[in-house]
Amino acid sequence: MSSLGLKRLTSKIEGFQQQQFLLKTVRAGLIPDLSTWFIDGCFPVLLQERSLLLRKWYDLMIQNKDDLAKIITAESGKPLKEAQGEILYSALFLEWFSEEARRIYGDIIYTSAKDKRGLVLKQPVGVAAIITPWNFPSAMITRKVGAALAAGCTVVVKPAEDTPYSALALAQLANQAGIPAGVYNVIPCSRNKAKEVGEVLCTDPLVSKISFTGSTATGKILLHHAANSVKRVSMELGGLAPFIVFDSANVDQAVAGAMASKFRNAGQTCVCSNRFLVQRGIHDSFVTKFAEAMKKSLRVGNGFEEGTTQGPLINEKAVEKVEKQVNDAVAKGATVVTGGKRHQSGGNFFEPTLLSNVTRDMLCITEETFGPLAPVIKFDKEEEAVAIANAAEVGLAGYFYSQDPAQIWRVAEQLEVGMVGVNEGLISSVECPFGGVKQSGLGREGSKYGIDEYLEVKYVCYGGL
Ligand code: NAP
Numbered sequence: 001m002s003s004l005g006l007k008r009l010t011s012k013i014e015g016f017q018q019q020q021f022l023l024k025t026v027r028a029g030l031i032p033d034l035s036t037w038f039i040d041g042c043f044p045v046l047l048q049e050r051s052l053l054l055r056k057w058y059d060l061m062i063q064n065k066d067d068l069a070k071i072i073t074a075e076s077g078k079p080l081k082e083a084q085g086e087i088l089y090s091a092l093f094l095e096w097f098s099e100e101a102r103r104i105y106g107d108i109i110y111t112s113a114k115d116k117r118g119l120v121l122k123q124p125v126g127v128a129a130i131i132t133p134w135n136f137p138s139a140m141i142t143r144k145v146g147a148a149l150a151a152g153c154t155v156v157v158k159p160a161e162d163t164p165y166s167a168l169a170l171a172q173l174a175n176q177a178g179i180p181a182g183v184y185n186v187i188p189c190s191r192n193k194a195k196e197v198g199e200v201l202c203t204d205p206l207v208s209k210i211s212f213t214g215s216t217a218t219g220k221i222l223l224h225h226a227a228n229s230v231k232r233v234s235m236e237l238g239g240l241a242p243f244i245v246f247d248s249a250n251v252d253q254a255v256a257g258a259m260a261s262k263f264r265n266a267g268q269t270c271v272c273s274n275r276f277l278v279q280r281g282i283h284d285s286f287v288t289k290f291a292e293a294m295k296k297s298l299r300v301g302n303g304f305e306e307g308t309t310q311g312p313l314i315n316e317k318a319v320e321k322v323e324k325q326v327n328d329a330v331a332k333g334a335t336v337v338t339g340g341k342r343h344q345s346g347g348n349f350f351e352p353t354l355l356s357n358v359t360r361d362m363l364c365i366t367e368e369t370f371g372p373l374a375p376v377i378k379f380d381k382e383e384e385a386v387a388i389a390n391a392a393e394v395g396l397a398g399y400f401y402s403q404d405p406a407q408i409w410r411v412a413e414q415l416e417v418g419m420v421g422v423n424e425g426l427i428s429s430v431e432c433p434f435g436g437v438k439q440s441g442l443g444r445e446g447s448k449y450g451i452d453e454y455l456e457v458k459y460v461c462y463g464g465l
Contacts, residue, residue, distance in 0.1 A: 047101060047102060047104070048102065050098075050149060050152065051099070054094050054095075054098035054101065054146060054149055054150060055094070055095065055098040056178060057094050058091050058094035061087065061094065061170075061173060062091055064169075065088065065091070068169055069083040069087045071169055072138060072163075073303040073311075075137060075162065075164075075165050075166065076134055076135070076137060076163050077266075077314065078265055078303055078311055079303045079309060079311050082264065082265060083303070089139050089428070090138040090141070090142045090143075091142070093139070093146040093430055093446065095430075096431070097146030097150040098146075100147070100150050100450075101151075104122050104451065106121050106122055107120040108120075113463075114465075115465045116461060116463045116465065117462045117465065118459060118461055119461075120457060120460075121457075121458040121460060122455040122456070122457060122458075124152035124153045124455065124456070125153055125454050125456050126153060126208030126209065127155070127207045127208055128144070128154070128155045128156075128207070128208070128209040128211055128454060129155075129156050129201035129207045129211070130145065130155050130156065130158070131201070131211075131212045131213070131222070132157065132158070132167070132212075132214070133213055134314055135268045135270070136265075137160070137165075137166035138166040140213045141170060143434070143446055144211045144213075144234075144445065145157065147454050148209075148211070149179070149184070150451055150454075151454035151455050154185070155183070155184055156201065156207070157184070157185065157187070158188075158194070158201065159186065159188060161189065161191040162314055162315070167186045170186075195221075198218075198221070198222060199225050202226045203225050203228060205229060207231065208231060208232060209232040209453075209454065210222060210231050210233045210234070211233070212234070214236075215237065215238050216393075216394060216439050219235045219237045232453070233443075234442060234445070234453045235441040235443065236270070236440075236441050236443075237396070237439060237441040238368045238394055239272075239368065239397055239436065239440055240366075240368050240392045241398055241399065241417070242274075242277055242389035242399070242400075243262075243398075243400070243425075244278075244398075244411070245258075245277070245279060245282060245286050246385075246400065246401065246402040246404070247279045247280075247282050248402050248404045249402055250403060250423075251282060252289065253423060254286060255289045255290050257401065257421070258276065259293050259294070259425070260426050261273045261399055261421070262372070262374050263310060263372055264426075266371065267369060267370065267373065268313065268318070268370050268371065270397075271396055271397035271427065271428065272370075273374070273399060274364075274368060274369055275365050276375060276376040277376075277377050277379050277389065278377070278379070279378075279379055279380070279385070280379070280380050283376075283378045287337060287354070287376055290354060290376075291354050294339075294352050294354060294374075297309065298310055300343050300349050300350075301349075311349075313348045313349070313371055315348060318348065319348050321369070322353075322369060323342065323350070325364040326341070326364070329355050329375060330355075332359065333357060334355045334356065334359075335355065335357045337354040337356050338354045339352050339372070340355075350372055352372045352374075353372060354376070355373070356376045358376055360391070362375065368394075382407065382410075389415055390415065393439045394439045395415075395418060395436055395437040396419065397419045397427060398417040398419070398420050398421070399422075399424070400420075400421075403423075408422055416437060416438060417436065417437060417440075418433075418435045418437050418444075430446050432446065433445070433447040433450070434446045434447070
């Protein structure tokens with residue numbers, strides 16, 4: 001496979017029709033022969049023009065926001081309102097990086113040598129291969145591609161098998177915006193080809209950078225592939241977010257935060273709370289109010305129907321995982337407060353579920369759920385909660401609710417995660433750095449830091465002065 005090389009895998013953006021054709025071809029198990037085409041690794045326009053093109057792409061996303069949202073709902077099952085929110089969030093990365101493109105600065109350094117100056121240049125890394133998941137089929141692309149194009153790189157995007165159409169629609173709009181052919185490329189690919197395509201992307205000498213969002217297990221495979229040619233890598237991987245409610249918390253605020261953090265996209269977000277840790281004094285009140293809020297405000301159904309707040313899970317495997325975690329917890333002594341089984345609608349629908357009397361040995365505490373399951377552990381002391389929260393190999397997001405300022409500083413500093421929500425359940429924003437520590441990944445996306453992932457720092461020693 002790798003001998004076919006990237007040239008034969010990638011496609012010049014010539015519109016949606018060609019991408020549709022590619023999708024069918026690759027799904028049929030064939031690799032399209034596009035050997036007449038190649039990528040040169042550099043977005044061949046001046047900085048200001050790059051900025052304007054990204055801005056035009058943003059404008060087109062906003063003009064087409066309703067259609068783009070429908071595509072997301074159709075391919076992922078996400079409720080339309082959430083899909084509309086994702087499109088706005090997704091477009092904002094193009095806008096943000098259209099502005100950041102004009103703020104790539106170097107440095108001049110004075111050293112102890114009188115006749116020399118050090119110059120620091122920032123240059124695009126080259127072709128960036130981008131592999132994205134299905135849970136945010138648009139935003140996970142623009143968060144990377146916006147930064148890459150702003151830096152002056154070209155990209156090859158491999159979207160998830162379940163959600164190729166959002167990536168292709170973005171290609172159509174990139175075309176309309178006037179982004180030159182060969183700058184934003186998409187390789188839609190069936191799941192049984194993902195491994196081979198991933199290997200080509202991570203080993204081909206034409207590619208300088210890998211940016212991946214997905215599971216930690218896949219991230220490790222890609223890191224191995226990338227190691228041989230020592231490519232730059234960014235990894236946005238899995239999480240196991242703790243959500244801690246201390247006795248001093250405002251319970252109503254904590255419940256609102258828990259609802260937002262847990263049930264967005266049916267619990268299928270990497271930053272979604274996976275482990276609820278609630279202090280003894282406030283525990284019963286929190287569990288009662290959380291269950292009431294779930295019953296009152298969550299409605300499972302077709303994402304296109306008005307009022308639906310939770311669509312289906314992405315596939316049968318995802319439903320089986322939630323079911324297995326619930327059964328495991330109940331067998332080990334957990335109590336089902338609400339939900340607990342497949343939804344009566346059938347298919348990939350699962351009931352929003354709240355478990356209490358949960359212990360640390362249960363699967364729902366040790367492995368990422370990626371579904372609408374909220375397990376609650378009761379704790380006594382702050383140190384105990386922090387220890388449980390940090391007893392994970394991953395560290396993406398963490399949340400806690402407290403009205404005690406000293407405790408807020410202590411816990412925010414002690415949590416081993418890349419992002420902390422203090423009295424807040426929704427933390428993502430284009431202006432702030434997104435990313436994790438430990439096995440949750442490498443690098444940051446969005447914010448003023450995101451563009452650095454696509455820039456090389458070059459030092460020039462200027463002598464003879
Ligand atoms: P996944 O199985 O790792 O898939 C992600 C992407 O990698 C898909 O495009 C997939 O293609 C592809 N892929 C799978 N195996 C591959 C291989 N061996 N070589 C190359 N590509 C391969 O992850 P997922 O289950 O779809 O997504 C959920 C995970 O993503 C969760 O763990 C979640 O926490 C994480 N996530 C992290 C962030 C973050 O920013 N940190 C954001 C969103 C999601 P196919 O779809 O064709 O299999």
